[in-house]
Amino acid sequence: MLDYDVKIQRALVAHPRFSDARSGDADYDLEEAVGLAEALGVAAVEARIVPIREVKVSNFFGSGQIEDMAAAIQALALDMVIVNGELTPIQQRNLEKALHVKVIDRTGLILEIFGLRAATKEGRLQVELARLNYERSRLVRTWTHLERQRGGQGFLAGPGETQIESDRRQLNDKIERIKTQLEDVRRTRDLQRAKRKRSQERIVALVGYTNAGKSTLFNRLTTGGVLAKDMLFATLDTTHRVLPLPSGQSAIISDTVGFISDLPTQLITSFRATLEETLEADVLLHVRDISDPLSARRREEVMDVLNQIGAGPDHGQPIIEVWNKADLLPADERETVESLAERARTEASLLDAFVVSCLSGAGVDDLLDGVEEALTRGDEVMDVTVTPQAFSAHAWLHQNGHVLEEAPGEGGKIKMTVRLSESDAGKFRSKHQTLID
């Protein structure tokens, strides 16, 4: 009976390997595609690498390859094909016709997962916007295709064009509506962001490839409550919590959506606002699965996205790399990465590295010391006496510094002890040197 209610899709996952691709990586790419299928709740019954020498315009794959797939679909009673690459609408349709099952590509798959996972209003709107943009981009392509076919028919619009034109108008209307709704939601979030900024709390943002362990670390460092799961894109929304620091002070830490290779452009655009929250961070924590054979490649991909949005060391934002899942490394490899991390820490740069296991907690205390050190690096603690004539300095210090002590002095003066960042200390000194004790 239950079989009728819970019908799990059985999929063939095909990873197209192009002749120029690093062939050794194909196995891992395929593994990731299987992970994506599972994140959607699909059973990846069959997974295979399909070598592509030349992409066929109409079907993507060669005819022999399609026959092989059809045979597997029959033999294993599959009802879906996932192509870990990008299909044109025509290729997708032709493959569906040839294979008699639903066919989706990598972008479609990721959009489905995001749709499934989005929990907040903003998340849902962002995914919907991405999906509509994806649909629209495919409409345009189909349209130019039809137009070419019809070439020479002059100004008489065929029925195809009228239909597509009206579809496109409808999509555009929907997109505009969603954008307006998103702006409303974002206004609220901007207010919260401004409040955080005003509160002068230091902000630490977690970034990293999906499944690297960001949420596990977040929960370990805070009171928790974020879903951490062996599932790609377990987290889609940004959460903020208080991060207690070793000295007894605190900061704010945020957990957010993970990155992935070839993130559909529609998604990057829609999630830009979420990603851009990392810009407000005083320090970025880049969580990496150091046991992942593709760790280095994924690091580059994350750094690329950070660069695109203007975050990271190239933009003067310090970054600490968290080399996570050290427990999965053999002892000798662990020693090697330990010494590499130590070297990164001793070289004066904007990049530090700590080897940890967020699962066992090993190394996390050292990491926290490093975070606090990075947050307060260059800070100055100043004793200041604000005179009534220079009273604007009082508000400025509250706004830009962390006021540790404050007491009224004689003659309307105020005595303050303030912690300021290096640059704010410089600004204050150049303007109010006489107020500094």
Ligand SMILES: Nc1nc2c(ncn2[C@@H]2O[C@H](COP(=O)(O)OP(=O)(O)OP(=O)(O)O)[C@@H](O)[C@H]2O)c(=O)[nH]1
């Ligand atoms: N062995 C091991 N597993 C870990 C460690 N840290 C996290 N994991 C596991 O890795 C998986 C992914 O962890 P998450 O914290 O959900 O990863 P994430 O980076 O938040 O992933 P997304 O939200 O999907 O982007 C979970 O199954 C964790 O239990 C670790 O130090 N060692």
Ligand SMILES: [Mg+2]
């Ligand atoms: Mg997460």
